[in-house]
Amino acid sequence: MQTSNHINESFIACRSVSKFFGTFKALDDVTIDIKQGEIVCIVGPSGSGKSTFLRVLNALETIDNGEIIINKVRLPGDQKDVEEVRREVGMVFQQFNLFEHMSIRENVTFAPRVSRAVATKDADELAETLLKRVGIIEQIEKYPNHLSGGQQQRVAIARALAMKPQAMLFDEPTSALDPEMVVEVLDVMRELAHSGMTMIIVTHEMGFAKEAASRMLFMSAGKFLVDMSTEQFFCDRDHPELRRFMSNIL
Amino acid sequence: MRFDWDQLIRYSPDLLQAFGVTILISALSLLIGIVIGMFACLGKLQQRGLAFRLANGFIDFFRTIPEVVLIFWVYSCLPLLLSVRISSEACGVIALSLFSAAYLAEIFRAGILAVPKGQVDAAKALAIPRYHIWKRIIIPPAIRRMMPAFINFLTELLKATSLLSAIAVGEMAYTASILGAQTLSYFEFLSAIAVLYFVLIFPFSLMARRAERKLLKKTGH
Numbered sequence: 001m002q003t004s005n006h007i008n009e010s011f012i013a014c015r016s017v018s019k020f021f022g023t024f025k026a027l028d029d030v031t032i033d034i035k036q037g038e039i040v041c042i043v044g045p046s047g048s049g050k051s052t053f054l055r056v057l058n059a060l061e062t063i064d065n066g067e068i069i070i071n072k073v074r075l076p077g078d079q080k081d082v083e084e085v086r087r088e089v090g091m092v093f094q095q096f097n098l099f100e101h102m103s104i105r106e107n108v109t110f111a112p113r114v115s116r117a118v119a120t121k122d123a124d125e126l127a128e129t130l131l132k133r134v135g136i137i138e139q140i141e142k143y144p145n146h147l148s149g150g151q152q153q154r155v156a157i158a159r160a161l162a163m164k165p166q167a168m169l170f171d172e173p174t175s176a177l178d179p180e181m182v183v184e185v186l187d188v189m190r191e192l193a194h195s196g197m198t199m200i201i202v203t204h205e206m207g208f209a210k211e212a213a214s215r216m217l218f219m220s221a222g223k224f225l226v227d228m229s230t231e232q233f234f235c236d237r238d239h240p241e242l243r244r245f246m247s248n249i250l
Numbered sequence: 251m252r253f254d255w256d257q258l259i260r261y262s263p264d265l266l267q268a269f270g271v272t273i274l275i276s277a278l279s280l281l282i283g284i285v286i287g288m289f290a291c292l293g294k295l296q297q298r299g300l301a302f303r304l305a306n307g308f309i310d311f312f313r314t315i316p317e318v319v320l321i322f323w324v325y326s327c328l329p330l331l332l333s334v335r336i337s338s339e340a341c342g343v344i345a346l347s348l349f350s351a352a353y354l355a356e357i358f359r360a361g362i363l364a365v366p367k368g369q370v371d372a373a374k375a376l377a378i379p380r381y382h383i384w385k386r387i388i389i390p391p392a393i394r395r396m397m398p399a400f401i402n403f404l405t406e407l408l409k410a411t412s413l414l415s416a417i418a419v420g421e422m423a424y425t426a427s428i429l430g431a432q433t434l435s436y437f438e439f440l441s442a443i444a445v446l447y448f449v450l451i452f453p454f455s456l457m458a459r460r461a462e463r464k465l466l467k468k469t470g471h
Contacts, residue, residue: 060374060375083377086375086376086377090376097366097368097369097371097372099369099373099386101394110386115378160375
């Protein structure tokens with residue numbers, strides 16, 4: 001494992017990235033750099049391409065134009081490159097997507113065992129540590145459908161962390177949750193942010209963004225219209241589209 | 251008219267053997283059908299290309315033509331085409347295997363497509379290699395989801411073996427009609443095989459219903 005990424009080198013670099021669904025342009029010539037340790041929150045209206053942006057970073061969608069370089073691996077690439085990128089970039093989904101037929105323990109240990117060749121015993125220990133960290137250790141032998149949404153999402157975070165990724169993508173991680181469960185997930189994410197993890201988060205939780213993010217992106221129609229530090233972002237009211245969006249959700 | 255139990259008892263070894271033939275032909279056809287059906291299913295999942303078109307054509311063709319026509323065709327035409335002699339039992343297995351393969355391919359495909367896309371996305375995002383995604387993430391839930399349809403198909407296949415009486419395969423329906431003709435005890439033999447079919451098939455119907463209920467409870471829709 002090489003650890004040659006210096007703090008200020010960009011960990012993710014997108015160059016003129018476009019993505020079409022049929023004739024619909026989901027990502028429109030996106031160029032952006034994200035450095036290690038940054039906590040980036042992406043906001044914007046639905047259908048603006050936020051989820052698609054996260055999904056191309058993890059090669060869940062292949063891009064039609066441009067290139068993405070993550071941890072020195074270039075996308076689009078072959079299956080080996082794709083898996084290399086995915087090992088270093090974890091993802092958390094809106095709908096949790098836990099493996100429904102596996103226990104919580106198996107959910108967390110499966111990927112390290114088959115894609116990092118971690119021994120079962122070590123994977124188990126890692127899973128226990130991570131599940132303690134997200135506060136679900138008592139449920140380790142249960143199945144996902146016996147857990148609440150908030151618990152499932154915390155397991156999903158632990159599952160992604162078990163791969164020891166260098167960056168984590170969050171696609172509206174609290175949007176499918178009942179209000180009282182949002183906090184427990186955001187607490188886990190806050191703790192993760194403090195640990196220095198590189199995070200890219202699509203969210204509507206402005207309070208969380210304001211407090212945890214170091215950088216804010218506003219996306220509309222497949223482009224990042226605003227890219228600024230969090231302090232700037234929450235003072236800036238000059239951008240007409242951003243102003244309209246913010247007044248709608250705040 | 252009275253029910254002649256003596257006839258039934260006298261010929262029960264023949265009926266029992268015919269019962270065995272029905273099961274054996276069903277089992278062989280199912281096994282071969284599963285193997286061919288898996289390939290056809292994989293072909294159809296490609297959505298384009300040569301493998302897709304071949305699989306699609308195969309499935310459409312064998313699902314559309316009547317089973318009896320397929321049976322007669324394999325029995326009368328296939329030996330001519332290949333210039334070999336094929337026993338009627340083998341013809342029966344070939345015809346029912348093709349029939350099974352076409353239906354099972356669609357059942358498998360429906361089961362695989364019913365696995366939520368998010369499960370596969372999550373597995374990919376964890377860099378899980380393709381082989382393991384199929385083996386652990388797609389196939390087990392797909393099997394659970396296809397179980398009711400699969401067991402229902404099995405009952406259809408067991409019933410379809412009776413069509414092989416048309417080409418003189420010694421399964422239950424053919425044996426009963428022959429014994430009936432020989433002894434003029436149609437009533438006894440046809441009633442007997444009706445009961446035998448019921449005893450053979452009904453447990454599977456119950457199983458299919460149970461599998462369906464379990465699935466409903468598990469997936470909630």
